[in-house]
Amino acid sequence: MDKETRFKSIIEENRDRIWRLCCCYVADENERHDVYQDALGNLWRGLDGFEGRSEVSTWIYRVTANTCLGHIRTERRRRELLDADSRVEEMEIVDQNLGEEPASGNDDVRRLYECIGRLRPVDRTLVSLYLEELSTKGMSDILGISEANVRVKIHRLKKELKRMFEETGHGLG
Amino acid sequence: MDWDDAIERAKRSRAPDVAARAGSNAGRLVDGLISRLKAQDEADRKSMRRMVFFFGLAGAIYIMIFTLTWIAPPDTSPVTNRLVLALFSLILVSVGLWSARKARDLAGIDYAKPVDLFLREAERRYRFINARDLRIIVPFFVIVTGTAGLGWMTAFSRYFYWLESSTGLISFLIYWSGASVLGWFVGWRVWMKKRAPFFYEIRSMRAELDAGEQDAGA
Incomplete structure (x- = not known):
């Protein structure tokens, strides 16, 4: 199977999970498409080096998570270059976009994604993998940290997310 | 709906129709991306080849001039002249190799x-x-x-x-x-x-x- 066919087949099978991961990192719809395409680009470039020693899904999650983290760094830098007024304006736009069905039309799921968007980048990675229902071992392989650490972090993040989720719920009335 | 339901629904929720959001069908989206990626790969390769060629050529020219100083020694300070030329050649070749390695490292970031x-x-x-x-x-x-x-x-x-x-x-x-x-x-x-x-x-x-x-x- 040539590279192009192999790539197409992998993307066909995993497009949804790549997209879902991007949803957890990027609030803005257009930006999310950019990150999604960047992730596909990095998958394409890395395909020759992928020897199948790990699961395809693990490889995909790693590449996508690293791409998203890279994007957050670039994005933060870009925002730092903006003046204070446009930064405030942009934050408002991002907030509005967060409300535009990140992955589902449901208000509560939307609110959940909004809360995820407020987490620190690394925590977003963990939550996105948790929502993919990966095992602790799977998350540990992707992140390169111990399983015990993954468990501790997930436990803490679930509590933090739940608190944020309930607070925003009260705020909404 | 409460927290647990929201989490469960988020876990179950399938990605939206990416193709529809992109305003195109999925196949065409991937095909277009592949073409751009291939073009980018080719551009990177060309740029790398150009860099190696440039430094290689400059290094070769200096090595040639260095050789000439043995065939027709300069009137003043021939040893110093040769040494300077030899070091210059070394610098050009090293910079060429280093730049090529840096470019390769950057292009080959393993995600x-x-x-x-x-x-x-x-x-x-x-x-x-x-x-x-x-x-x-x-x-x-x-x-x-x-x-x-x-x-x-x-x-x-x-x-x-x-x-x-x-x-x-x-x-x-x-x-x-x-x-x-x-x-x-x-x-x-x-x-x-x-x-x-x-x-x-x-x-x-x-x-x-x-x-x-x-x-x-x-």
Whole structure:
């Protein structure tokens, strides 16, 4: 199977999970498409080096998570270059976009994604993998940290997310 | 709906129709992307070949001139002239090889590594000077200093022949130290402006990721 066919087949099978991961990192719809395409680009470039020693899904999650983290760094830098007024304006736009069905039309799921968007980048990675229902071992392989650490972090993040989720719920009335 | 339901629904929720959001069908989206990626790969390869060609050619020219100094020795300071030319050739070849390696490293960033390792490597790339580069930079700096010193002393003895050579050496050391400090300072300022924010951001991400290892182990 040539590279192009192999790539197409992998993307066909995993497009949804790549997209879902991007949803957890990027609030803005257009930006999310950019990150999604960047992730596909990095998958394409890395395909020759992928020897199948790990699961395809693990490889995909790693590449996508690293791409998203890279994007957050670039994005933060870009925002730092903006003046204070446009930064405030942009934050408002991002907030509005967060409300535009990140992955589902449901208000509560939307609110959940909004809360995820407020987490620190690394925590977003963990939550996105948790929502993919990966095992602790799977998350540990992707992140390169111990399983015990993954468990501790997930436990803490679930509590933090739940608190944020309930607070925003009260705020909404 | 409560928290648990929201989590369950988020886990079950399938990605929206990516193709529809992109305003195209999925196949065409991927096909278009593949074409662009292939073009980018080809452009990267061409750029790498151009760089190697340029430095290779410049190095070859200097090696040729160096060889000529043996066939037709220059009238003044033939040994110094040869040494300067030899060092220049060495510098060009080293810069060529180093640039090619840097370009290859940047083009070949491996996104498939575990996040922790990926961040560790990114931190190394964004550092002001990393240990691996020092192995190249220090010898390179020594060679450039030697070459510049020889050139300076040759010119000094030609144009300021009535002064002692120790004056020439001192003046070179003052000039070279000043130029080197200024060069490092400018490099550091550029790094602070362009790369340091990424560097510190990556470092904080790594700290976040590693935080809890001890607690988890306890």
